[in-house]
Amino acid sequence: MGVSLPRKELFDVPEGMIYLDGNSLGVLPKGAAERAQRTITEEWGGQLIKAWNTAGWMALPQVVGDTLAGFLGAPAGSVATGDTLSIKVYQALAAALKMRPDRRVILSDNGNFPSDLYMAEGLIKTLDQGYELRTPAPEDVADAITEEVAVVMLTQVDYRTGRMHDMAAITEKAHAVGAVMVWDLAHSAGALPVELTASNAEFAVGCTYKYLNGGPGAPAFIYVRPDIVDDIEPALSGWLGHDAPFAMELNYRPATATERMRVGTPPILQLAVLQEALRAWEGVDMADLRAASQRLSNLFIAEVEARCPMLTLASPRDAEVRGSQVSFSFEQGYPAMQAVIDSGVIGDFRAPDIMRFGFTPLYLDEADIIEAAKRIENVMTNELWREPKYQVKSRVT
Amino acid sequence: MGVSLPRKELFDVPEGMIYLDGNSLGVLPKGAAERAQRTITEEWGGQLIKAWNTAGWMALPQVVGDTLAGFLGAPAGSVATGDTLSIKVYQALAAALKMRPDRRVILSDNGNFPSDLYMAEGLIKTLDQGYELRTPAPEDVADAITEEVAVVMLTQVDYRTGRMHDMAAITEKAHAVGAVMVWDLAHSAGALPVELTASNAEFAVGCTYKYLNGGPGAPAFIYVRPDIVDDIEPALSGWLGHDAPFAMELNYRPATATERMRVGTPPILQLAVLQEALRAWEGVDMADLRAASQRLSNLFIAEVEARCPMLTLASPRDAEVRGSQVSFSFEQGYPAMQAVIDSGVIGDFRAPDIMRFGFTPLYLDEADIIEAAKRIENVMTNELWREPKYQVKSRVT
Structure with a gap:
């Protein structure tokens, strides 16, 4: 057994942000x-x-x-x-x-x-x-x-x-x-x-x-x-x-x-x-990490599917053949992701219609996942993404 | 005319060091x-x-x-x-x-x-x-x-x-x-x-x-x-x-x-x-920089040749066909450069026998050049490079 996860104390993540984009750019280590x-x-x-x-x-x-x-x-x-x-x-x-x-x-x-x-x-x-x-x-x-x-x-x-x-x-x-x-x-x-x-x-x-x-x-x-x-x-x-x-x-x-x-x-x-x-x-057991990643990803799928029927799982449901990310497809994925980001849940969009979320057990726990799902539910249920500001394709990543 | 040179106040160079290796790794800008x-x-x-x-x-x-x-x-x-x-x-x-x-x-x-x-x-x-x-x-x-x-x-x-x-x-x-x-x-x-x-x-x-x-x-x-x-x-x-x-x-x-x-x-x-x-x-006129570089290089050649007859100029004497560096060849160039470095004048050695010195008018002036020549003279005249510690080829750059 390795050290217990997460190790949030080793990273600086902005207050209130739930960062599900560590699969694109990892967060800042404190040192x-x-x-x-x-x-x-x-x-x-x-x-x-x-x-x-x-x-x-x-x-x-x-x-x-x-x-x-x-x-x-x-x-x-x-x-x-x-x-x-x-x-x-x-x-x-x-x-x-x-x-x-x-x-x-x-x-x-x-x-x-x-x-x-x-x-x-x-x-x-x-x-x-x-x-x-x-x-x-x-x-x-x-x-x-x-x-x-x-x-x-x-x-x-x-x-x-x-x-x-x-x-x-x-x-x-x-x-x-x-x-x-x-x-x-x-x-x-x-x-x-x-x-x-x-x-x-x-x-x-x-x-x-x-x-x-x-x-x-x-x-x-x-x-x-x-x-x-x-x-x-x-x-x-x-x-x-x-x-x-x-x-x-x-x-x-x-x-x-x-x-x-x-x-x-x-x-x-x-x-x-x-x-x-x-x-x-140091001290992280990769088998522990994988188990935590699967636990977080499975929880995320369950929470989002229960809350957001308009999103379609684009990732394999079987965690054994899925990496450490979960994607949903949604036709208006681009503005939807912008609105989700504005709610403090950071994921990213990949053309043509993928809303992508990454899971990094070094600095995420179950409470983060549930809070993220709640915020996504709010964006999707209330169609906050319809706001004109989210339609503009200004971002490049 | 551009800003006047040097602009030493913009750089952090260690106290007492005369850095003639800006042609390899430039010094630290303050910002x-x-x-x-x-x-x-x-x-x-x-x-x-x-x-x-x-x-x-x-x-x-x-x-x-x-x-x-x-x-x-x-x-x-x-x-x-x-x-x-x-x-x-x-x-x-x-x-x-x-x-x-x-x-x-x-x-x-x-x-x-x-x-x-x-x-x-x-x-x-x-x-x-x-x-x-x-x-x-x-x-x-x-x-x-x-x-x-x-x-x-x-x-x-x-x-x-x-x-x-x-x-x-x-x-x-x-x-x-x-x-x-x-x-x-x-x-x-x-x-x-x-x-x-x-x-x-x-x-x-x-x-x-x-x-x-x-x-x-x-x-x-x-x-x-x-x-x-x-x-x-x-x-x-x-x-x-x-x-x-x-x-x-x-x-x-x-x-x-x-x-x-x-x-x-x-x-x-x-x-x-x-x-x-x-x-x-910002504000540096490259013609001014070139003129300063040639002035510093010519001064260095004159000073070193007057003080160190054992060193042979390996660079063109004509500043018009010389970049912003001056090299001397010396059979024991490797230990000699180590001893020069120990005196606080930083140049470098290039195989097989080249002692190389770079001139960077952004942060060097005539007084630096004369002081460098004096320290090199001390190393060469007193054959300080014969010390066993300078013979060891430990350095890799």
Whole structure:
């Protein structure tokens, strides 16, 4: 058993707000501001260039990567941090395609987060060698894994509905036909137990500003299975993925293991804040977290369905195949979500009609869920969303 | 005439330290810590996901890009920010190669910063279409620009010696043979006047943590010449380079102009601090800055040469073809630089034998230069670098 949840005392959430959007941007961990202050004033200001050594900046990406590995069921040394998730998708895909030079199909699904598909498109155009991106519906993916497929690239938890792919089963199917597996864990890391080693997947990528509370624009991560990493020639072969960055050699020699997936100078301020954010997870048992997440999500579904018959559940009802979010579809979902937000319940809208709510057991409890459902009921029953101000599409997230 | 230089009152430099490494990591601008605090506490903590709109996070990369354009002699809208310099090199190179599909040579030089060469290598291996990277000596580059060359990719100011390429002349030569020009401005932006529009170069990239004082891991930038940008199909086609990121379309449609060179979720903490750092430049005339830089550099050369006959100038003596740094070669350069640093004069060492000193007229004056030369003299004349502690190669930068 881990520490008991929630741990609200570790986070600053505005008074009166019920934040159900930790699946988009996690809340502020209490130590983050002080850590940024220290990094800026004492380290940057006081130690300047020496801080790369004296303040441990140079090692920070690896140290944070090792901590992240613990969330992913992966060994230390197998996870590199930095860049954005989209960049990490590109790295994984480019490396995976090289492993299957005789195949020309990247298989994803049309429920994948668009940026993953866009990055695949960009890589395909750049290579200009007849690659094809296939995007069947999520439920048809397993059947679409054929011997033509070089790479299966999927996001485990659907960003709209929370529907989960079966990581172990799909990876096994991919391997059975000789395809390489790339998992996007954007909505998995910090949301549910992940067992990368056990899955046997070759690559995984993800971000840290959602459930892990790393802050806006926090660095991404990439995992490479240890038995294949030494054969990877990184497409994005930057100096910090070099075996000896400061030897200033003219030719690239990849660094040991997954460190070769690093690219440029690491974003130290963001990494420092992320490292601080990860402290809130110390002692948390991911099985406990998953149980709490399912309890909160199930309660939310029950409460909202009882109170708001006009909302249609868009997420799987079975918590076993649902991530840590619950979505409802509603034709006027955009203004409805604006009105819900105005009531102090923060969720978000995803086109075309999805009202999305995330559950983060680190800082939510049952009372929050019931209060959220009551406020949503008030918005929906009284059709508060019909107010003209909620119809204007000004927001961009 | 701009504001008078230096503006030491805008920066926090440790008492007694003479910082001649602003060409590697700029010093701390006084407003940076407070800005980070506000971004973290008020914006992230207080507004959470809404801050993407209410705190202007969504627009921040473009706003900062427009400010940077002013440093580059480039119009607003032509500069995108984010990622690292290495990533931006890859984007520029990949786009440039597509513009010359019948050519197979990337021309750089062996004085270029290694990461630029490594990124070219990675792209070449990824494409696997017979591309070749040529790296003659810097002085031989102009003659190596032939009709075989698809792209000329050079760093304007040599990271070791400060030697400058003639941007206008080389770009003209590249264009004369039908090659595309990519400039790396890592040691130019904020160091000297840059006239990108006037140069007619197609692409430029750079970083902001050196002369621009954006902090460790501050975001990079990329410029694309406005008349060609609409034809660029980005290799790294992430969602924030999409014309409508939140429409969640399944296919990539590039955003307007250089915004298409954005990739993933922007590093908001780093961008906010960078934006704050750029305030220190308000009112600075870049011609004044260049004049001050040359005055400081010339003084440093005169003082060090008079005091330290064992050091050999490795930079051009002519200030017109030298960036804002001065390097000396010395066989025991590594321990010597450690001893110099211990004396409170911060420079850095670059393999194999370069002792490098940067000049940043925003926060340095003549008295600093003379004091630095005196301390270096003490180290060199008394051979303080022979102390065993300086021989250990522990530092990584």
